[in-house]
Amino acid sequence: MVLKETINNDIYPSDYTGLIKKCLRLWGHRIANSLGVLIIEFRDNINEKSNFKVKFYLGDKEYLVLKVKGGMGKLTRTKYLVNEDMIYRYDWRSNFWYRFFRIVNFSAKLAIFVCKTVPGGQLALPCLYAINAGTMVMKRMIKYDKPVITWDKRKCINY
Known part of the structure; x- marks a missing residue:
């Protein structure tokens, strides 16, 4: 039970x-x-x-x-x-968030490139720069690189 x-x-x-x-x-x-x-x-x-x-x-x-x-x-x-x-x-979320922010960051960079080449697309650039900066900040805030094993008793046996 x-x-x-x-x-x-x-x-x-x-x-x-x-x-x-x-x-x-x-x-x-x-x-x-x-x-x-x-x-x-x-x-x-x-x-x-x-x-x-x-x-x-x-x-x-x-x-x-x-x-x-x-x-x-x-x-x-x-x-x-x-x-x-x-x-x-x-x-599983640590890997998910890492990949999610990489995709969002890549999409924002691609949109910035497209907006620079399309006439009138410069109006969207401040918003896209903010999205790009936000994803970089969030990527650093989320601790996706924590170790998988946080504590192991086998290492303490010799004490």
Whole structure:
């Protein structure tokens, strides 16, 4: 049985504690202790407060799915997978936004070129320059180059 929990606002440390208590009531001490360690490690290593989804696994079995709503919904939701070995960020949007801004930037440059050659097209140039500049700013603001693995327990074993 998979416990699916949804939180509509920002998440706080007390919410993680309540989640561990629900796991304790549902599966008992052995599983809840293992899941509690994973939940606490996720809370301490990831600075997300809203709009993310995380799945907790013990071995190959999925035990807990936590969805925190907020922001722009599915369009900007970050997804994580947590097991005993690592916290893995699997997010298709980073590549999507990178490609989207490249296409918009290329289209704006092409439109600028066309407007410079067509008589009367100079009227649209200020708007096209603004679009081009805006996409460059947004491209730098969106962190599409974050590492996929944000924390790996295997590197900490030698300590």
